[in-house]
Amino acid sequence: MVPEREILTPTELCLPNGQLNPDAVGFYRSPLLNTGGIGTGLYGWGRNKRWEYWGVTTPSHILAITVSSLDYAGLHQVWAFDRATGEAVDATEITMPWAGPTLPGTLGAGRTHVRVGDLEITIDEVEGGTRLRGSTPRVSFDVMAHRPEGHEFMGVVVPWSKRLFQYTVKDVARPATGSITIDGVTSTVQQGESWAVLDHGRGRWPYTLTWNWGAASGVVDGRTIGVQLGGKWTAGSGSTENALVIDGRMHKISEELVWDYDQEDWLRPWRITGERADLTFTPFYDRVSTTNFVVIASATHQCFGFYSGWMADGSGERVPVDGVLGWAEHVTNRW
Numbered sequence: 001m002v003p004e005r006e007i008l009t010p011t012e013l014c015l016p017n018g019q020l021n022p023d024a025v026g027f028y029r030s031p032l033l034n035t036g037g038i039g040t041g042l043y044g045w046g047r048n049k050r051w052e053y054w055g056v057t058t059p060s061h062i063l064a065i066t067v068s069s070l071d072y073a074g075l076h077q078v079w080a081f082d083r084a085t086g087e088a089v090d091a092t093e094i095t096m097p098w099a100g101p102t103l104p105g106t107l108g109a110g111r112t113h114v115r116v117g118d119l120e121i122t123i124d125e126v127e128g129g130t131r132l133r134g135s136t137p138r139v140s141f142d143v144m145a146h147r148p149e150g151h152e153f154m155g156v157v158v159p160w161s162k163r164l165f166q167y168t169v170k171d172v173a174r175p176a177t178g179s180i181t182i183d184g185v186t187s188t189v190q191q192g193e194s195w196a197v198l199d200h201g202r203g204r205w206p207y208t209l210t211w212n213w214g215a216a217s218g219v220v221d222g223r224t225i226g227v228q229l230g231g232k233w234t235a236g237s238g239s240t241e242n243a244l245v246i247d248g249r250m251h252k253i254s255e256e257l258v259w260d261y262d263q264e265d266w267l268r269p270w271r272i273t274g275e276r277a278d279l280t281f282t283p284f285y286d287r288v289s290t291t292n293f294v295v296i297a298s299a300t301h302q303c304f305g306f307y308s309g310w311m312a313d314g315s316g317e318r319v320p321v322d323g324v325l326g327w328a329e330h331v332t333n334r335w
Contacts (some may be wrong), residue, residue, distance in 0.1 A: 001275070002240050004156075004254040007032060013157065013167055013202070015164065018043035020157075020165040025239065028155035028169075029250045035167055035202040036105030039071075043163055046071055049335070052104045052112050052123055053199040054132055055324050056143055057217065060084060060187050061180050062304055063141060065134055067101050067114050067121050070335050073296055074100050076114045076121065076139070080139045080182055081285065081304070089182060091136035093119050094293065107169055129174070132196070143178035143189055145196035145201050152196070152250035154228050154243035166203030173217040173226030173245050174198070192219075197226075197326075208334050209233050212259050214272060214281065216307045216326025223247055225321050227307055229272055229279075231259045242277070243313040244319060251314045253277065263330070266301050270328050276312035280322065281305055281328045295335075302329040 005026040013024045016165050018041030024033060039048040051068035062081040068074055074095040081088045084195030093116040095101075101114035112123035121134040129146040154169035160166075176194040180187050193216035214229035235238050235256060242253035253276045261270040270281040283305035290299050304327045310318040 002238060002254045002256060003151060004239060006252070006262065010034070012037060012133075013165075014038060014040065017041035019102075019162045020159055024167075025157045025159050025249075027239070027252055029152040031107050031155075033155065033157070033167060034106050035045045038204065039103070044314075047164065047204040049166075049201060049203055049205050051199070052103065053201075054123070054145065055197045055199075055215065055327065056132070056145075056176050056189065056194065057197075058176070058180070058187070058189050058194040061182075063143070063180055065121055065132060065141075066094075067103065067112050067123070069100050069103055070296065072097055073293070074114070075291075075296075076101065076119060077117060078119060078134055078136050078139055078141075080141075080180060080286070082182065086285070088287065089136075089138050090118050091139065094291075106202075130196075130198070132178075132236060138183055140181045140195060140256075141179065143176055143180070143196065143301050145174040145176055145198070147174060148248055151248040152245065153240065153246070154250050156239050156241050158203075158234050158239045158241075159238045160237060164204050164206055166201065166205060168203075168241060169198060169200040170215065170228045170230075170241060170243070171198035171200070171229050172215050173224050173248075180311055193244055205233065205335065208332075210330070210332045212328070212330055214307075214326065214328040216271065216321070216324040218324035219322065220322060223319075225319070225324055227279075227311065227321055227324060227326060228276075229257060229271075231257060244321075246313060246319060251312075253311065261328070261330070266303055266330075270303070272328070275311070276316075279307055279309040279311065285327070295333040298331065300329060300331045302327055302331075
């Protein structure tokens with residue numbers, strides 16, 4: 001177990017000189033952290049990473065969108081997967097710093113937008129949630145990620161040093177509605193069976209790092225369940241990014257979980273276990289992505305599938321998570 005404190009008051013992530021504010025280290029369940037000071041003072045350009053990633057799961061499709069600024073480049077992507085046919089459609093653009101996207105300094109503080117060639121993504125905070133819109137030559141979408149009254153997310157500051165640190169928000173089990181169009185065929189994002197997950201990141205990263213991330217959303221025994229799991233990148237930092245969300249209430253799991261999976265066969269079942277979690281993830285698709293642009297390189301296996309097992313809530317009750325759809329990934333970045 002890792003001792004973590006909950007931050008309950010508005011806080012600045014950075015000190016005036018750009019270093020990590022020690023008072024910001026902890027976990028959050030609402031947008032109390034101001035991250036606008038990243039890249040200021042002594043610690044300016046070079047290590048700053050800002051991104052918005054949304055994953056949307058529906059009975060028929062999976063949609064993933066990314067808008068990011070890595071200081072010396074931007075990476076933007078729309079990826080759509082047809083669960084019936086197994087076809088994936090990918091549009092990715094790499095941009096130079098002077099063609100950067102619009103990204104708010106702090107979560108919810110403004111529009112996210114990028115337009116590069118035939119790719120365009122717009123993310124707006126609106127009454128009741130977040131509206132996701134975008135288009136590529138083959139894919140377009142207009143999805144509402146609803147935010148029910150009282151819904152909580154899992155936010156945490158991960159401190160590697162005074163100079164290097166990350167604030168991540170993983171917001172799971174957001175009910176989704178809208179539409180996804182692929183090659184002119186429009187599919188409805190079905191209410192009650194579709195979910196959106198946010199990965200919001202603001203921080204200053206080491207050049208090379210490997211991480212695991214798992215997330216899933218669904219309804220189990222009449223309760224809305226959100227699974228949030230992380231590993232490797234937080235080890236030894238004193239922070240974790242594990243949580244269970246039940247009907248919008250976030251239960252923080254302050255424990256480094258053990259990830260066990262076969263890097264020679266990514267579609268074999270994964271195991272994620274600890275004192276407060278015992279999960280099996282059974283994938284049906286491996287999304288493989290590799291890039292190598294000398295300075296920037298990455299290798300990703302993002303597997304989509306179903307979770308089964310249990311996670312413990314704040315009282316220690318073992319809550320079943322059987323049949324929730326989501327993903328588990330292994331990523332190594334040089335950036």
